[in-house]
Amino acid sequence: MALSEKMKKFAQAVVDGLSNKEAAISAGYAEKTASQQGSKLRKDPEIIVHIEKLKANKEGRSLTSEKPKVKSTSTHEDDNPLDxxxxxxxxxxxxxxxxxxxxxxxxxxxxxxxxxxxxxHGKVADKGKKESQVDDAKAAATGGGKYATRSARKANYS
Incomplete structure (x- = not known):
């Protein structure tokens, strides 16, 4: 979430030395809820970072280190683990x-x-409607009963 204008004003007031309540009032929050709002804003991580940046700018220091970055001699573009x-x-x-x-x-x-x-590992799917109908028909035809085929009935009597 980006900082709103009120949040930026609050952070600037805190850097200038005001208390949480006074900073919230100067940022434009209501006086009744300024204490709670100031406490809430002071705990917000984005506002904490913004306050640190403002303090660093005020003191003339940088939040990043001054060490020069070392560039790698190898770009690792040709490092293919596979021949x-x-x-x-x-x-x-x-x-x-x-x-x-x-x-x-x-x-x-x-x-x-x-x-x-x-x-x-192929995806194992359920039987479809037509496949289950074919299996049911085969089961009815091979089993004994009213819908059994003639060869199935003979096999049952032998």
Whole structure:
């Protein structure tokens, strides 16, 4: 959530040295609820960060470190954990399995496993309406009874 204008005014008043209640009143909150609102605003993480930034600007210091960032000599673009000859280029499933087993990056391994899952473990679906009707008809035809076929009746009497 972005800071509203009142919240920014409250933070500036706190940096200027006012109490929570006085800062809330100067920001435009009602005098009756200024104490509660000031306490509530003072605990808000976004306002705490904004207050710290204002204090840092007032004192002339930076919230970030002054150390220069060290650039890596290797870009890791060519660091492929898989050799091109290790897998059959026409089998994407084998490639996904190799990425899943050989890669160091856990996020990449997880995505490869998720992509290979339907190929290894197919989704087991319920029987459809037509399949269950065919099975019921076969059961009625092979069993004895009124709707049994002639060969099924002979098999029961033999």
């Amino acid at each position: 091109d000859e290790d897998y059959a280029k026409d089998d994407p499933l084998q490639f996904l399995i190799d990425v899943m087993n050989k890669s160091d990056d856990m996020f990449l391994r997880f995505n490869a496993a998720k992509a290979a899952l339907p190929y290894v």
